Amino acid sequence: xxxxxxxxxxxxxxxxxxxxxxxxxxxxxxxxxxxxxxxxxxxxxxxxxxxxxxxxxxxxxxxxxxxxxxxxxxxxxxxxxxxxxxxxxxxxxxxxxxxxxxxxxxxxxxxxxxxxxxxxxxxxxxxxxxxxxxxxxxxxxxxxxxxxxxxxxxxxxxxxxxxxxxxxxxxxxxxxxxxxxxxxxxxxxxxxxxxxxxxxxxxxxxxxxxxxxxxxxxxxxxxxxxxxxxxxxxxxxxxxxxxxxxxxxxxxxxxxxxxxxxxxxxxxxxxxxxxx
Numbered sequence: 461x462x463x464x465x466x467x468x469x470x471x472x473x474x475x476x477x478x479x480x481x482x483x484x485x486x487x488x489x490x491x492x493x494x495x496x497x498x499x500x501x502x503x504x505x506x507x508x509x510x511x512x513x514x515x516x517x518x519x520x521x522x523x524x525x526x527x528x529x530x531x532x533x534x535x536x537x538x539x540x541x542x543x544x545x546x547x548x549x550x551x552x553x554x555x556x557x558x559x560x561x562x563x564x565x566x567x568x569x570x571x572x573x574x575x576x577x578x579x580x581x582x583x584x585x586x587x588x589x590x591x592x593x594x595x596x597x598x599x600x601x602x603x604x605x606x607x608x609x610x611x612x613x614x615x616x617x618x619x620x621x622x623x624x625x626x627x628x629x630x631x632x633x634x635x636x637x638x639x640x641x642x643x644x645x646x647x648x649x650x651x652x653x654x655x656x657x658x659x660x661x662x663x664x665x666x667x668x669x670x671x672x673x674x675x676x677x678x679x680x681x682x683x684x685x686x687x688x689x690x691x692x693x694x695x696x697x698x699x700x701x702x703x704x705x706x707x708x709x710x711x712x713x714x715x716x717x718x719x720x721x722x723x724x725x726x727x728x729x730x731x732x733x734x735x736x
Contacts, residue, residue, distance in 0.1 A: 605652050608659050621651050654729035 515522065534541045608614055625644055634640040685702065693700045707717035727735045 605649065606656065608652075608656050617655060618652070621648055624651075650730055650734070653731075657729050 530541075533544075605614070605618065609617075625648060629647065630640065630644060633643055637643050689700055689702055692698075707713055723735070
């Protein structure tokens, strides 16, 4: 039985005649590269290619030899085998410890912000599936809402509420709740109840006193402050300076004041669920 290919296809030692006949374009043999010591980039690449080719053609024999060698070591030198296993295990622990230390150091020292999670949580969408959102049944027809100021004024207010809900809430509400029409009717009714509360509170106020006394005094004091400031500016030549309230010092303070005012209005005018 003849083999079609050698077991280890390594180039044989070239003869002097063969060496003399080698041209610059022909590939060098492995033995010639190792014996001359001229390990250039091309020669190193050639050796690596031949080594990979050797492993590819004889991987079964190499694997069998490694397994037999390992079994022989286990049989004749069990202490060495246990030492080898201990060395592999220790190396794995050291590598894992170093990798963990580097990772923890990167986490604590990195200033890069974590990528945002784009996956929707759908918490509100799933929560609105509960039957609690079915009751109470809101008034679907806006014309059936309780009368507050009069038919003409109420109709205009209801139209404004419809525009607000349409432009600021309806176009995204369907993506977060299961019943957007029902939620839209509930919010409309809550807004109307808030207007009714404002109207009821306004009925307890003396409108004549506010218009004839309080507003006149406020405007008079304000104009007096402007007149005094202008006169002082004309005398001293300094730029015009007005004293303002503490919540109007800068933009951030004013926004904070408006947020607090909005929270108070939500607590007083809207149902308790809005302020939770």
